Amino acid sequence: MKPSHIEHIGIAVTNLNDTIKYYEDVLGLECYKVEEVADQKVKTAFFMVGETKIELLESTDPEGPIGKFLEKKGPGIHHLAFAFQDVNEALKDAEAKGVALIDKTGRKGAENMNIGFLHPKSTFGVLTEFCSK
Numbered sequence: 001m002k003p004s005h006i007e008h009i010g011i012a013v014t015n016l017n018d019t020i021k022y023y024e025d026v027l028g029l030e031c032y033k034v035e036e037v038a039d040q041k042v043k044t045a046f047f048m049v050g051e052t053k054i055e056l057l058e059s060t061d062p063e064g065p066i067g068k069f070l071e072k073k074g075p076g077i078h079h080l081a082f083a084f085q086d087v088n089e090a091l092k093d094a095e096a097k098g099v100a101l102i103d104k105t106g107r108k109g110a111e112n113m114n115i116g117f118l119h120p121k122s123t124f125g126v127l128t129e130f131c132s133k
């Protein structure tokens with residue numbers, strides 16, 4: 001089982017509007033959606049670059065995952081998301097190969113995707129997300 005492409009790159013930001021302006025004005029990309037994901041305590045903004053998206057993540061709660069990340073590491077690349085046909089299968093496959101999972105099965109993420117995270121201790125420091133439509 002292998003991913004079809006990089007679905008998105010998640011980037012933690014301190015100011016969503018300033019960052020959107022950078023991607024629009026400097027890179028010429030278009031922000032096609034801003035969405036709050038309440039259970040993740042983030043507000044997200046999306047840009048399409050070929051088949052891959054840039055997902056900006058602004059924290060809505062300092063105790064949420066992005067709030068804690070910003071506190072510890074500051075703004076920057078937060079995670080890498082690979083597109084799979086079936087997230088649950090891909091997670092099960094990774095677990096069978098000894099990878100520690102944050103999510104044992106897929107859950108609902110931004111853009112109505114089914115998502116699951118692998119633990120960065122098993123992925124050489126890169127927080128890795130699997131997702132499917």
Ligand code: ZN
Binds near residue numbers: 008010055079081
């Ligand atoms: Zn993501």
